[in-house]
Amino acid sequence: MKIINKKIINDVGGVRITQLDIASADIAAKALPGQFIMLMASEKGERIPLTLVNTDKDKGIVSLIFQEAGFTTKSLGKLEPGDTLYSLVGPLGHPTEIKKYGKVILVGGGVGIAEILPVAHALRQAGNHITTILGSRNKDLLILEEELKNASDEIHIMTDDGSYGKKGFTTDMLKELLGKDKYDLVYSVGPIPMMKRVAMVTQEYKVKTLVSLNALMVDATGMCGCCRVSVFGQVKFSCVDGPDFDGAGVDWEELEKRNKVYSVQEKHICNIFPAA
Amino acid sequence: MKKEPIKVKEASAQVRVGNFEEVVKGYSEAEALLEAARCLQCKNPLCSSGCPVGIDIKKFIYHITQKDYAKAYFTIREKSNFPSICGRVCPAEYQCRKACVLTKKGSPFASEQAINIHFLERFAGDYGKDKNLDVPVEKDQALSKFKVAVVGSGPAGLCCAGELARKGIQVDIFESLHKTGGVLRYGIPPFRLPWDVLDFEINYLKKLGVNFVTNFLVGKAKSIKDLFAQGYAKIFLGLGAGVPSFLGIKGENLCNIYSVNEFLTRVNLMSAYKFPEFHTPVNIGKNVLIVGGGNTAMDAARVALRLQKINGLPLNTTVIYRRTEIEMPARRLEIEHAREEGIKFEFLVQPKEFIGDAQGFVKKMICLRSKLGEPDSSGRRRPVIIEGSEFQLDCDLCVIAVGLKANQILINATPELQTDKYSDVKVDSESMESSIKGVFAGGDIVGGEGTVIEAMGMAKKAAKRMIEELAKKGEG
Numbered sequence: 227m228k229i230i231n232k233k234i235i236n237d238v239g240g241v242r243i244t245q246l247d248i249a250s251a252d253i254a255a256k257a258l259p260g261q262f263i264m265l266m267a268s269e270k271g272e273r274i275p276l277t278l279v280n281t282d283k284d285k286g287i288v289s290l291i292f293q294e295a296g297f298t299t300k301s302l303g304k305l306e307p308g309d310t311l312y313s314l315v316g317p318l319g320h321p322t323e324i325k326k327y328g329k330v331i332l333v334g335g336g337v338g339i340a341e342i343l344p345v346a347h348a349l350r351q352a353g354n355h356i357t358t359i360l361g362s363r364n365k366d367l368l369i370l371e372e373e374l375k376n377a378s379d380e381i382h383i384m385t386d387d388g389s390y391g392k393k394g395f396t397t398d399m400l401k402e403l404l405g406k407d408k409y410d411l412v413y414s415v416g417p418i419p420m421m422k423r424v425a426m427v428t429q430e431y432k433v434k435t436l437v438s439l440n441a442l443m444v445d446a447t448g449m450c451g452c453c454r455v456s457v458f459g460q461v462k463f464s465c466v467d468g469p470d471f472d473g474a475g476v477d478w479e480e481l482e483k484r485n486k487v488y489s490v491q492e493k494h495i496c497n498i499f500p501a502a
Numbered sequence: 503m504k505k506e507p508i509k510v511k512e513a514s515a516q517v518r519v520g521n522f523e524e525v526v527k528g529y530s531e532a533e534a535l536l537e538a539a540r541c542l543q544c545k546n547p548l549c550s551s552g553c554p555v556g557i558d559i560k561k562f563i564y565h566i567t568q569k570d571y572a573k574a575y576f577t578i579r580e581k582s583n584f585p586s587i588c589g590r591v592c593p594a595e596y597q598c599r600k601a602c603v604l605t606k607k608g609s610p611f612a613s614e615q616a617i618n619i620h621f622l623e624r625f626a627g628d629y630g631k632d633k634n635l636d637v638p639v640e641k642d643q644a645l646s647k648f649k650v651a652v653v654g655s656g657p658a659g660l661c662c663a664g665e666l667a668r669k670g671i672q673v674d675i676f677e678s679l680h681k682t683g684g685v686l687r688y689g690i691p692p693f694r695l696p697w698d699v700l701d702f703e704i705n706y707l708k709k710l711g712v713n714f715v716t717n718f719l720v721g722k723a724k725s726i727k728d729l730f731a732q733g734y735a736k737i738f739l740g741l742g743a744g745v746p747s748f749l750g751i752k753g754e755n756l757c758n759i760y761s762v763n764e765f766l767t768r769v770n771l772m773s774a775y776k777f778p779e780f781h782t783p784v785n786i787g788k789n790v791l792i793v794g795g796g797n798t799a800m801d802a803a804r805v806a807l808r809l810q811k812i813n814g815l816p817l818n819t820t821v822i823y824r825r826t827e828i829e830m831p832a833r834r835l836e837i838e839h840a841r842e843e844g845i846k847f848e849f850l851v852q853p854k855e856f857i858g859d860a861q862g863f864v865k866k867m868i869c870l871r872s873k874l875g876e877p878d879s880s881g882r883r884r885p886v887i888i889e890g891s892e893f894q895l896d897c898d899l900c901v902i903a904v905g906l907k908a909n910q911i912l913i914n915a916t917p918e919l920q921t922d923k924y925s926d927v928k929v930d931s932e933s934m935e936s937s938i939k940g941v942f943a944g945g946d947i948v949g950g951e952g953t954v955i956e957a958m959g960m961a962k963k964a965a966k967r968m969i970e971e972l973a974k975k976g977e978g
Contacts, residue, residue, distance in 0.1 A: 236656045241674035244601075244712065273680075313717050314721055315678060315679075317723070318722060444764055444767050444772070445763075445767060447719060447744075447911055448744070448745055448909065449746070449767070449909065450764035451746045451760075461748065461754075466911060480755055483861060484757055484862065486757075487785065488860075499778070
């Protein structure tokens with residue numbers, strides 16, 4: 227649970243994305259792409275889930291990449307190498323189903339780009355042709371382009387303002403690709419509105435679509451139901467049934483609302499502990 | 503003249519709803535002596551037959567009357583590892599007190615006249631705790647070379663670990679949460695079971711040499727096979743029943759509808775009632791409805807009421823139960839406590855649907871009235887819906903407390919581990935051994951939602967068999 231290494235991946239315009247490499251031989255030994263961990267930054271902290279971005283079995287190190295967006299991720303960003311997390315448990319959730327699908331499109335947006343990286347490696351190793359679409363607001367906010375370029379056969383960058391790559395949304399490129407060629411799987415991680423649009427586009431083209439959901443969690447072992455989502459009308463727990471689900475079945479509106487259930491408290495705690 | 507039962511001191515309802523401190527203060531020595539003196543010391547006592555672990559109740563009460571509290575403590579400890587815990591959370595009115603000769607025949611639970619066995623147990627237990635009375639350790643050199651893994655640090659796991667460690671066996675307890683105690687920590691609120699009482703029992707195990715490994719989820723970080731490969735001679739599964747049941751009705755995923763486990767875990771384990779000092783939030787409402795009639799429902803209702811008080815809201819928490827008060831599975835004491843504190847009850851009502859606002863927060867519960875029909879498989883009269891009885895209740899926060907099922911992660915990761923139709927782990931009822939040789943199980947993972955003392959009974963059985971088998975192996 228000791229932090230071995232810290233890297234600020236990006237720090238522009240008030241958006242700070244940080245990588246922490248943490249010692250945990252047990253988690254590193256078992257973790258597979260798509261799985262996540264739960265952590266507490268301090269004894270009084272809350273438990274939050276973060277997707278594992280990289281695991282080094284030999285060194286017994288796991289890597290997490292997160293945007294310092296909320297109170298807990300900001301507190302986490304204050305930790306330095308040598309510091310120890312109060313709690314770290316994992317690997318949790320089902321790994322992404324890795325097999326040979328054929329032609330695969332990966333769609334990553336924002337910090338979700340980090341989370342598609344391990345899946346990209348695994349799917350490519352399983353013999354898939356990988357096309358990656360990365361989306362960000364502008365050039366400066368884009369992360370891990372090099373890493374994903376190396377993990378993909380083809381890469382497309384989309385920025386909202388056109389400052390880099392093509393101007394537009396990831397879904398614009400997705401439509402273009404799906405209109406031209408046949409693909410066997412789309413895998414997407416990013417902000418809810420993006421994943422929702424991805425699922426809408428792929429449904430038109432009837433392409434199987436997996437999305438990795440970021441529901442709120444407490445224990446993350448199936449005991450609280452905080453992370454419940456509706457998928458094809460059935461109640462599922464993201465922590466034990468997911469985090470990957472068929473994007474075509476997810477009730478996005480419900481997920482979006484449930485993820486905002488503590489927005490008042492979030493604002494409050496950030497205001498009273500601004501230094502944290 | 504018949505002596506009246508000695509009432510136990512309690513924090514006043516007005517004061518206690520503003521905090522999470524223990525409600526029942528327990529007997530003083532003088533009170534314990536008076537209550538113990540009420541015991542008839544029956545020639546053929548019935549009370550012990552009502553105790554799932556068969557504590558010699560007559561004897562321990564006798565020792566209290568003789569002011570030999572240490573003997574009283576050790577008498578209980580012969581059968582129960584956690585007198586201070588059981589004295590606080592045992593549903594005595596359905597067990598020993600119901601069996602007490604002073605309970606009226608045919609009564610569904612103990613009569614008021616029945617001896618307050620649980621308060622006397624607590625008195626003796628706390629005496630032992632405060633005096634640090636250690637149960638003699640019978641370490642066996644031949645057993646000390648064996649390691650046993652206990653999965654889960656709830657009542658069953660703690661009890662099993664204690665039994666094994668007292669024989670000198672090395673025990674590692676694996677717990678997936680960051681704190682030990684299982685349901686005693688995340689589920690039961692501190693106003694019913696204070697943390698220092700739980701910590702005392704855990705520290706006692708640490709003194710015995712039990713090693714606690716928190717933040718470790720067996721089934722994910724390690725498999726059963728991995729544990730055997732690591733050299734554990736036996737494995738005990740005290741996984742618990744922590745999977746919440748929902749109602750399966752429309753609108754149930756609206757914001758501010760909590761499972762009882764989520765609500766209690768946020769408040770108990772994560773101390774959300776001290777937000778923002780503690781960083782985990784929990785919401786509270788002006789019109790709180792709790793669905794269910796068990797102990798967790800009572801706990802949730804009383805937690806909700808405290809949150810309302812702490813947040814300066816008028817106290818307005820209502821328990822919705824589809825049967826009547828008689829059928830409620832909750833401890834009578836907790837129902838009384840809840841009522842004293844101002845919890846309201848709506849009996850013979852069941853939820854049909856939740857209505858929310860544009861932001862996705864719950865606003866109303868649509869309910870149906872019911873009447874009692876024929877008894878069902880539980881022996882309780884089945885609620886039958888009354889046609890056309892639909893009505894609405896204002897509801898801006900709801901807690902669903904309608905039962906908990908077996909934890910599934912380890913079970914799903916271990917296909918060889920056989921389960922029954924409830925997805926509980928199947929065991930041999932004598933040895934508590936599962937379908938995997940060397941893997942034993944006990945507590946709620948075996949019997950479904952039960953009590954601390956039932957879990958203890960199962961854990962002791964399993965420990966006994968493990969010790970016997972290891973002793974044989976040690977000689978050979």
